[in-house]
Amino acid sequence: MPPKKATDQLQTTCATCALTQFCLPMGLTERELKDLEALVKHRRIFSRGEILHQPGDFFQNFYAIRAGAVKSVTINTAGNEQVFGFYLPGEVIGFEAISTQKYPHSIIALTETSICELPFTHLMQMSKTHSGLQHQLLALASQRLTIDTCIHFTDTQQRVIAFLLNVSARLNRSAGLKRIFDLPMSRHDIGNHLGLAMETISRIIHHLKRQGLLAVHHRSIELLKIPALKALATGNK
């Protein structure tokens, strides 16, 4: 199967972008939704490895991911990369930058990625009159605060399983876990994000495969025994 291009997947997402999609259930009127869509500045496509912005860049826009995936990273003075997190379709980049007015991380495309640019000041202006939008912005920031629970697990295997389940859930949003999916990031990125060596990720996934809990072929994952995986992730050995 050839790799899907971002443009192929757009049909399955909303007409404009993730933000308007998520504003839909917030009870915006037709008119309000049209206002929001009119606010979208650019729709852009980034290729694998391209940089959306750098740390220190002045914060002007949210980036709503329509298709693809990016990683959020910093590079310290010793040249070591730090993977802070990932953004998947439907997720919005930029909340970390509000308090300082500057983006704190580099955002780098992991695959071909399609995004919408949403000017922050316009959104704030608009949310004065559209109270649903005001709540929605806080709700999206709120989601982001609880999205990354796998980090906090002490046990290594738990962390990896929780990460896989996390990505699976985020790729399916409303509808529970996605059983079959492709990991958009490398083992290296996963390891860096979870504080583990790339090889350890590889070995743990292999171990889960041998136990028959999941099928895996490089970056494609099929969750076979979801209840068992959930049990392991929550610490029931």
Added chain:
Amino acid sequence: MPPKKATDQLQTTCATCALTQFCLPMGLTERELKDLEALVKHRRIFSRGEILHQPGDFFQNFYAIRAGAVKSVTINTAGNEQVFGFYLPGEVIGFEAISTQKYPHSIIALTETSICELPFTHLMQMSKTHSGLQHQLLALASQRLTIDTCIHFTDTQQRVIAFLLNVSARLNRSAGLKRIFDLPMSRHDIGNHLGLAMETISRIIHHLKRQGLLAVHHRSIELLKIPALKALATGNK
């Protein structure tokens, strides 16, 4: 020196609570600030070990920490505790709960802790007319998203140093690092939060002490060589 009680420290904080304090620089008028102060529902004191709320409790209030400290935890089915984070004076609990309408974690007082309850619906209502408040709520959520960078370090020592510097900075807010301070949490909590064993925390801190980088007596810390500590935390060995 006897341990300070929460009530002793209140004089050094704002007249009402952390939220109004942080709204001050946002350009609220006298009138707006009075409205905000009127909105504060309760001021309460919790003793060490008391629970502010449990996971699943219906989200109604933000809790602004005036003095003291709390930890944010969950307990999984196997009975293992997970420390997600800490809230120090000036920080506001509740943003994680906006999207689901329920608090995701237990909040437990680590020392005697004084808080303000701020009803969420009232804040939202008020921010319709006070745009500074609207921005301030997003800015506080934004801060929270970037507050916990120490988690992401791969190297163990880096994680511990970054944690200490993080707490030091948060205890001093605007004015850089606090050189002398007390850790409000146990070694056990630090270890759990950083994904390390309690003994490892103890040993690493001891090691830093022997190197003359800091002075430590149980929970009291004095940072002696801040530039060196910063360099170690950012990966320059």
Added chain:
DNA sequence: CGATCATTTGATGTAATTCAAAACTGGTGG
């Protein structure tokens, strides 16, 4: 189709966990 990058797999060393016990705290009541 060959070059490059990503992943897997194996062998080895080391660093962190675990288990255990001692030292130190803070709090309580005699």
Added chain:
DNA sequence: CCACCAGTTTTGAATTACATCAAATGATCG
């Protein structure tokens, strides 16, 4: 006020699990 007790922290020794190094295999892309 001092002695005792529970909880916390420190320290030590042994084990285990993870990182590291290295090489081979497998994808991907020009």
